[in-house]
Amino acid sequence: MRGKDVRLEDVVMRFGSFTAVQQTNLTINAGEFFSILGPSGCGKTTILRMVSGFIDPSEGRVLIGEEQMNGLGPAKRPTALIFQNLALFPLMSNWENVAFGLEARGVDKAKRRDRAYELMALVGLQGHEEKTPNELSGGQKQRVAIARALAVEPAVLLLDEPLSALDLKLRQYMRAELKEIQRKTGVTFIFITHDQGEALTMSDRIAVMKAGVVEQVDTVDNLYAHPRTPFVATFVGENNVLEGKISDLQDGYAVVETQQGAIRGINQDKATVGDKAMVFVRPERTKLLNGAALDNTFEVDFERRDLEGAFVNLFFKTDTGSIIVHEANLGQHKELEGRAKIGFNASDAIVMRSGELSDE
């Protein structure tokens, strides 16, 4: 099996008067684990269906391995789709499920049985071949679905939130499993999810979507460290947000007049003086002041302390919202009360022109 690259060129998808996907250009490299991340209704599933061939774009081209796919149905494309509810065939045994694609290709029964057994071994399901899907656990069903998709030797495997039905422990386990299968097979994975944790742990690169627009395509690290838009900044991971107007520019940095005073951060958008702007800083880079010298400091009201096992989240109230400080749990801050002074360095803060935030 060898993965192929997928390219969307100026793709637009309209349903009647509703535009599900605005003009989009996207390149997914061969053999990559690529996630499309966004809230429900953002158009990510529409993109998946355009790649798999269930729908054709209203405009633009879909290419897989340099071959134009427009007009080809799902059966003719080198893709396989894993459905959100898996869509296993409940009345067939597991191996017959896995072998369905081979049956469709006219492979004789003995051969497709052997191949199905092989694939079930690959996903760690020896001994479950003759059972039916309903006799398996959620995680095992998942693997049958993966084996069934891999049986047709796709160049691109499309996954439509397949982990969303599993409980947390199993989900974490399956993440590693999926990543491992992707590495073993070299197939291009396109993974659709609304769970940013899932996307971050598994993907090589992620496209973040909002309302039919791809907001940012980047590697996992870049996406987290350098979000390009206010939406991405708040959708991927947590971010503290301070709003105001830019009052000054200093080589690469901007000063924003906020309710908490003048705050300095990296001027990412090359905004100019007078622009409405937002300052984003990660909770783990926001610090309680205890002697350390930080570029931006201000006073806030302590609200509460949430213990999250290895970490502790401290919540503070400002006039406009709340600020979170995220620290490793070393048993500190048990007696925090009243006003507190917090701060962060300018190099840890990003200034962007004001825009829509994620409401999640």
Place this chain on the structure above:
Amino acid sequence: MNSLIRSYGKGLTGIFITLTAFWLLLLIILPQAFMLDQSLWSIDKDDQLGMKIDRAYSDLGLLEYDAQQATGDTKPAVQAKIEALKVEIATLESQETDPPREYGLQNYSRMSSLHFSIFVKSIFYALAVTVLAFVVCYPVAFTIAKLATPQRAALLMLGLIIPYAINELLRVYAWLMILDYQGVINSFLAWMGVVSFADKTWVPFLEYPGSVFVALIYAYVLFMIFPIYNTVDTLDKNQLEAAQDLGGSVFLTHWRVVIPHAKPGIAVGCIMTFMLSVGSYSVPQIMTRGKSGDWFSQLIYRQFFETQNWNVGAAYAFSLVLVCLIFILIMMKVFKVGIRDISK
């Protein structure tokens, strides 16, 4: 039972059980039992019985005259003869008013070879109707359940139901008018110049069993479509897409995914269509008008209302019930569905 009492109380539970028992007894067990009983006996009527009684009465008159004439010692002997004759008359009369029933399978075994061949033919016809109805109805049911948009599905459904607002006889007569010698189709053919009414070269559709098939399928189409529609409707659309995505052809997808899922519905549809068509009287009666062979249901009608032989009629009717039962069992076996799946 206990859980029923717990959820509905004794009063309501009592009503439920009484009604169910009433229904079972009066509408299912009693008529069938009556029919079965009727089919299992016959009367060996003595054709001479009336004459024998008449003769006995005239003998009696003579003997009574003898008795008046008789004197002394001959009188008791004549009296004894009279008594014996009276007993004989009473027996003969009781035979006439309440003839003795002879129990046995004679009503079944006495089916003539002609009637038996009609019996077998009717079963084959009903099977053919069932298969044809399935072939016609499955695509329709699938289309309504899975392919059509909700609005169009509703319209299609309405289109299927509307003809059922009309009496069944009228619907059959409609087909009669379409297929008749000078009916709609033949008129069209005549207009095209293919046939000529003057030379009577019309196509005699009504003389073919196919015309009965058409009318039967039309009459019972809903009984096939609805059960199939109901089961196909519950099929997850993703399964169809998954099959399509894996390269499954239309045939393979239906053969491996849709039909196995729809089995209970198909079984129910086939059972209903088969039973209704094998037992249909009006459709073959109207469509053939005696121009092509009888169906078995027509034979049964004749046994009851023309030959006035209810016992043979009951035996014929019960044979049909048995065939239906066997058909149900075969369908359950073939489709590997239980009574529970069917009753869903």
